[in-house]
C-alpha cells in the first residue's frame with residue numbers, strides 16, 4: 001500500500017505522533033518537538049511530585065495539536081518544558097531540532113525570544129499599554145528600527161483581525177479581542193512554535209470558537225506549529241492530533257477533527 005495521506009488507514013494504523021498530513025496531502029514527519037524519556041519532579045519539603053513521568057513523544061512540524069488531560073496531569077509542565085521556561089529533571093527536550101536541555105540560561109533566553117510565542121489563559125496584556133504597544137513589547141528586545149517595528153506590529157494586528165483597534169487599551173476590548181492582541185504579540189516575532197495554555201479557558205463559546213479558528217488560520221496560512229493545552233473537548237475538532245496525559249504519563253496520541261477533515265478533502269472523487 002502506498003504510504004500517503006490520501007489513505008485514512010495509514011493515519012489510523014501508524015504512530016500518529018510520527019505521521020501527520022498537511023492540507024496538501026504531504027506527510028510531515030519532521031519533528032517540531034521531540035521529548036525523550038522526560039521526567040519533571042517537583043520537590044516540596046519531604047514531598048516529591050512527579051509532574052511528568054518518563055514522557056516520550058514527537059510533535060510534527062507545522063502541526064496544530066492539543067494536549068489534553070485531567071487537572072494536575074502535567075499539561076502546563078509539559079508546555080513549559082517545550083517553551084524552555086522550565087527544565088526537565090531528566091530526559092531530553094528538542095525543539096526545532098535544537099537540544100534545549102543542553103542550553104545555558106542565557107542561551108535559552110535568546111533561543112526563546114527567537115523561537116517561541118506564548119499565549120496564556122488570561123491574556124497577560126499590560127493594562128497601561130494600548131494594543132499596538134502591547135504587541136510591540138517583544139520587538140523592543142530586537143535590533144529592529146522603529147519603522148520596522150511598526151510594520152511588524154501592524155501586520156500582526158491585521159493577521160488577528162484587529163487592525164482598527166491598535167490604539168485601544170485592554171479595558172476597552174472584549175475578552176476575545178484581548179486574546180487576539182495576545183496572539184498578535186505571540187506571533188509578531190515570527191516564532192517557530194506558538195504554545196498556548198488554555199487560550200479559550202476564559203472565553204464564552206462564540207469567542208472560543210473564533211480564537212480556535214484564528215489559531216487554525218495561523219497554522220494553515222503561516223505554517224506555525226501550534227501546541228495548545230486545553231480542557232475543552234470542542235477544541236478537538238480544530239486540531240490535527242490530540243495528545244493525552246494522565247497523572248504525568250503520556251497515554252496516547254489520536255487524530256483530531258482537522259486530520260479527518262484534511263483526509264476527507266483529499267479523498268479522490270468517485
Ligand SMILES: Nc1ncnc2c1ncn2[C@@H]1O[C@H](COP(=O)(O)OP(=O)(O)OP(=O)(O)O)[C@@H](O)[C@H]1O
Pocket residue numbers: 042043044049050051069070071072073074075076077078
Ligand atoms: N512549581 C511547582 N511546585 C510543586 N508542584 C508543582 C509545581 N508545578 C506543578 N506542580 C505539580 O505538578 C503536577 C502537574 O501540574 P500541572 O500544572 O502541569 O498540571 P495541569 O495538567 O496543567 O493542570 P490544570 O489542568 O489544573 O492546569 C500537579 O500535581 C502540580 O501540583
Ligand SMILES: [Mg+2]
Pocket residue numbers: 075076077
Ligand atoms: Mg495547567
